[in-house]
Amino acid sequence: MDISEVARRSGLPASTLRFYEEKGLIASIGRRGVRRIFDPGILQRLALIALGRQAGFSLDEIAGMFDTDGRPAIDRDQLSAKADELDRVIQRLSAMRDGLRHAAACPAPSHMECPSFQKMLASASTAPRISVQGVLDKT
Amino acid sequence: MDISEVARRSGLPASTLRFYEEKGLIASIGRRGVRRIFDPGILQRLALIALGRQAGFSLDEIAGMFDTDGRPAIDRDQLSAKADELDRVIQRLSAMRDGLRHAAACPAPSHMECPSFQKMLASASTAPRISVQGVLDKT
DNA sequence: TCTTGACTTAAAGTGAACTTGAATTTGCAC
DNA sequence: GTGCAAATTCAAGTTCACTTTAAGTCAAGA
Structure with missing residues (x-):
């Protein structure tokens, strides 16, 4: 999936996706040329981020809820x-x-x-x- | 009541009270010299503001909930x-x-x-x- | 091949809600 | 009366979560 598809399917603007990547909240699986390619699982992760935001967590707090391999590490x-x-x-x-x-x-x-x-x-x-x-x- | 008493009783820093006044959310009843004097009713008003904040209203929206004479004008x-x-x-x-x-x-x-x-x-x-x-x- | 439109980065800008700093003044306890 | 802690103003700074802009790159369709 390219960034526009993720944007379309998640409802988030591409700028936000890049911002989230920069913050370490999400990661692209690679690049086609210079363009980001995302795993479909990104949508679930974005859902998790949305959930956290709704519950009142800051983005930094949410970032802390994933461990290094990217899976939720909420005890x-x-x-x-x-x-x-x-x-x-x-x-x-x-x-x-x-x-x-x-x-x-x-x-x-x-x-x-x-x-x-x-x-x-x-x-x-x-x-x-x-x-x-x-x-x-x-x- | 002077600003420090309002601060103490409301739990809000004096800077926030001045900020709220500047925004038109609260008003002092007068001045003793250059210092603000507040009516005790300010506490109720601050409670109303706190309530609004908790419910997710912006300060501007809250300001719109009072009419000119300062009473809540929420229809x-x-x-x-x-x-x-x-x-x-x-x-x-x-x-x-x-x-x-x-x-x-x-x-x-x-x-x-x-x-x-x-x-x-x-x-x-x-x-x-x-x-x-x-x-x-x-x- | 050429064009074009979607993508890229880096940096700056935005708005909400305060907080902080600096310079100044002053009410009031002694 | 005087000293000073506490008040004042005004401007600038901060944090959060993005958005916008500018300038450039490039994949893909005609």
Whole structure:
């Protein structure tokens, strides 16, 4: 597969693929002339990268999840830990969603007067912040 | 309250508070000499901002959620829409969490061979990407 | 063979959200 | 009154994840 096919099938622009290669996240299997040739397995790897991004990992963190031979080297404990972390995020987002829904239906003149909205605010301000460089920022 | 107290009580550095003020997200109630004085209500407002950030809104979007008198001006339809959007995020994160948990317990030698992990990958790659400038990026 | 359009690299640019630095001023505890 | 920790402004710097640009290379179809 050439870069345009990978781009087409993955939905990522070629520039991003080159960027990912430069970052060490992906690798081409070789070159035809000067052009990159990719193994079809690249798509699965890109899917894994997309997954990591969605879960809030930085590209550097994702790079650390593969071992030298390029296979995912995420140990099971780490996986569980991430699942737990994700669970906490989900809990807060759920509370938020419920708060939003309630506020939308609430007859209080301003959302600020809605107890449910206030409760949501309280939990939002005490909760750790979601950051770009990880699901949870323990600052 | 002076800026250091707001910083202490909100957990945000003073520099961030000044930055937020510059962006129009918050306002000081006045000055004692040259120093900012904040109304205690600022904490609630910062909580609202924190909430928005957690839900994936950009600062500009959050700024648009207050009307000129500084009260939240989020209309109920918009609120519902955001709740729906959050719901979709939660769905995907839940699937991901389940996939992670399964992979952690799965006896397959590599996670790549785990059908559950593969399923998660498939959904991750087709799903819209979470971005910094909004909960969902419709690219 | 010639053309052309897709590919290449390297470097610079972008935007979001802050942080840091430097120079300056000043509220307030003593 | 005075000393100074803490505030102020403004500009510039940082990180992340890309995107864009410029200039050049080259595989392949007519």
